[in-house]
Amino acid sequence: MGTNVYGFPLLSLIAYLPLIGAIILLFMKKEEEKKIMQTAFAVSIVTLAVSLLLIPGFDSTTSEMQFTEQHTWIPSLGVSYAFGIDGISLLLIVMTTIISSIAIVSSYTAINMRIKEYYVSILFLETGMLGVFMSMDFFLFYIFWEVMLVPMYFMIGIWGGGRRLYSAIKFFLYTLFGSLFMLLGILAVYFLNADPQYGSGQYTFSVLELQKMNLPLHPLQFWLFLAFFLGFAIKVPMFPFHTWLPDAHTDAPTAGSVLLAGVLLKMGTYGFVRFCLPMFPEASVYFMPYMAGLSLVGIVYGALVALAQKDIKRLVAYSSVSHLGFVMLGIFALNTHGITGGILQMVNHGVSTGALFLIVGMIYERRHTRLIADFGGLSSKMPIYSAVFAVTMFSSMGLPGLNGFVGEFLILVGAFEANKIYAGIAVIGIILGAAYMLWLFQRMMFGPLDKPENQKILDMNRREIAYMAPLIVFMFWIGLFPRPFIRVMEPAVEKIVQRLKGAGAMAKQESEEKSVEVISKNDKTVIAARIDPEKGMID
């Protein structure tokens, strides 16, 4: 079980505050636009404040679930209403509340039709996102997971641009497809748990119970891992399931893209860390080469395609694919450094790519175009914007001193420990990342100011500075003092790594019994590029 310091359901409060806000908004008249925007913002700030209350009450020394709430809900099915967080979720929850508030503020001038419905959708979305990170019961998790799809569909479809209807339904269909396969996996796990050979012998959807299961690698863990993989990989998105992302990101309104990139994509990676690794450790070890391979392809492919883009938003979208490839590489390095780096990079990506989308949004609001060719030499007219853009860009590239570097460094260390080749290829991704970002910045900000429309462009106003500021602060904070963030997630990550080590030892035994040749460590590693799973276990 877990501990609950405050004694009252803080997590439920955090999760449902936005929902209550949405319902309040539903009752307001749609003409009172200013009031609606202010109420939405107020609700999100309150949620943020309440979520900050989690931090002091959080015990960083234990990997137990904290702030737990547990009630039986559907006893016939073994479903309980269970919330709980550990270090990983804590980081993601606070990040979500912060980004949601910023998204709401940033929409003030960007959205000028059907305002009430827009803010209702954002608040619904926030509830869904928070619920996913808190759920400790699969049924509950699945509900929140799916609930997110509808508001996002509407945000893209109604307030988006370009081929918004196409992108919206593509997003919905693709993600639903993956989640339904995940549902099959959940049901299979639920069913297998009732078999005393594998699990506790009862029918339950509780995540903690199901994490204790003991499944053989073939065929069970193999297929179950794949089922969950499909659901999460589409969300991340991993190559080759990423095709929904550029369309959805490009055609969504700014706040939609911010939330999509900042939070929704993290759910895929969170799912891998929270469910796949603990529940299917042997399968994770087994699939590690393939996962690492796909991640590397994502890193390099995403970066290369980003380099070729003419639309700023699409470029940032592909950069997301590349960055999340890094996160996945870190996670599937299956060691402490890698996983820590992966999770930290999740937060970092939320901050920096969120900031990037906001920056794109600002320029779009002014000029109503997103083609790079329409810009040039803006830095002379918009100095503050240039500075902010520069910091964000460096953060996204991974410049030391900013947050991106810490995450990428840890991931590279982890990948290097797993297999030096991975790290080598990953570095190529970093170089490419620098390339497209710098080139973008140069094309937009430097050079001659030759387009007449750009002459009268306004710099950032107070509101925009106000909402970019927290993100910039975090970029520096995590970059220079990452210790508090890492400390929070240490125990949880350790627990996962221990489980993986145990599985790795078993896998090692199995393959030692099977394979005839002995793989030596140094140069032969390169030759044995038919990657060996045990390598991931060396810490």
Place this chain on the structure above:
Amino acid sequence: MIPLSYYVTVSTMMFVIGLVGILIRKNFLIILFSIELMLNAANINLVAFSHHFGEVDGQVISLFIITVAAAEAAVGLAIIIVLFRRKATTNVDELNLMKW
């Protein structure tokens, strides 16, 4: 004694005739007759089996079926009258307003 198989053969033939009638004929009244043929084929079957087993169950069911058939015929005729009043035809093929 007439063997059971004779009865079943007759009833099967009736059933098939009725079936084909429903599928092929265009006049609604003929289709109704074919339906009656099918129901009566089942009746023959039931009575024959009932006689074979020496039980009364089948014959009881038969009596009920006759009633049901009568009711069906009434409903069917009522519906065709409605159609006839509208379109002066009993040809089923002319009902083609709704396709795919």
Place this chain on the structure above:
Amino acid sequence: MTPIMPDIQLIAIFPESILAIFACALFVMDPFIARDKKEQLGYFSLAGLCVSGVSTLFLWGKSISTFSGMIALDNYALFFKTLFLMISALIILMSIRYIKIERINLGEYYGLILFATIGMMFMPSATDLLSFYLSLELMSMSLYVLAAFMRKDPKSIEGGIKYFLTGVFSSGLILYGVAFLFGATGTTNLGEIAAFLQENGVTSSLSLIMAFVLLITGFGFKISAVPFHMWAPDVYEGSPTPVTAFLSAGSKAAAFSVMLRVFINAFALSSGNWWPVLWVIAVLTMTLGNLVALVQTNMKRLLAYSSIAHAGYLMIGLITASQIGYAAILIYLVGYVFMTLGAFTLIILLCSANMKGDQISDFKGLARTNPMLGLVFIIFALSLIGIPPSAGFVGKLYLFNSAIQGGFYWLAIIGILNSVVSLYYYFRVVQVMYMDEPNAGTVLSFSPTLKVALGITAFLTLFLGLYPEPIIKAAIDSVQIFL
């Protein structure tokens, strides 16, 4: 000679008797009520349904077999009886305004609905070949007339004729199958047939095989499974919309309730040899229903094809032939009933003096003029696709659960793929409602009863998704009889 007392316990048919009394009283009262006040008969029949419903609640927990084993009263039957009563009550609420607008405001309408309900209520109780056939016919007769009720509308007539012809055709097939079943086993009681099959095996004689083929075909027509589904879209499109809703929800639920009893007893379904045939039918049904729905422009036809697809999902429970599969059918049916009735209520709302309201384009911009309706439709769409939190999700969860537990992985995967496909056409309607410009001059014919019906269905669809416990318990309880 003492007369032999027949084995009759009238308590077993108490709910139906009450309803029959109300129905007959209704027909007697009908000539005395003024032509424009016929909705009083509607309220009267609602009262009858309520009284009958109360009596079913009192009877919960009993287990009686009476009328020489023809009628059984147990939790399974009571579960369905309550469901049918609720369906009829919602249909009457939906109809009151509609039949006034379509100028078919006749007292016989309510009477026929009551009789159809009586037929439906007898169906899950039937434990004998005769009683299930008679109850099936009672329901069907009433529905044939109801389908053709709009006498002046050519589509309604056409729908009525098509429904009549396919209906009696399938009844004929079922009857012939019943005859052969009787001939092969020597008894008409379902329980005794089950015992016979246990001893002698399912394929022990040619008559048995004939019987099974005919019965599956006949029932296939009734639940509009592929390839016996051709009647459904035309009939659904032509009939008056409340009747379509009744057909879609009530007749399908009733057919499944009977199928469970007949298949489990007379076919020895639980012995597990039936799944190849049923598998093919189920997969075809799900897939064809969903694929053809993608191209529809008429809302009623779209819902017809979607209900064909749902019949396919329900058959998954039959294929798995386990306790949890049967319970899943019941749970899914409850959710299915409410979501379908809700969706049809929205169509009825659009029907007004100058517009039929059944094309998808009539829904344009509806959510912008009336956000509540948009929200309500989203709830129904989510439930129909199987996205939480909704009753449809819980039902699908149970169905897929039973498929996985039975080892039918491919069936579950096909079910999932079909759910994804169904997303597309439901959300096409959502898209039209939310993102298109509203039609000028769309008049919504709200009436208090319609609002109540919409409210109840929407609330239950959402509520049962969040708190399905009572339904699940009741369903598991009910299928205990099949152990």
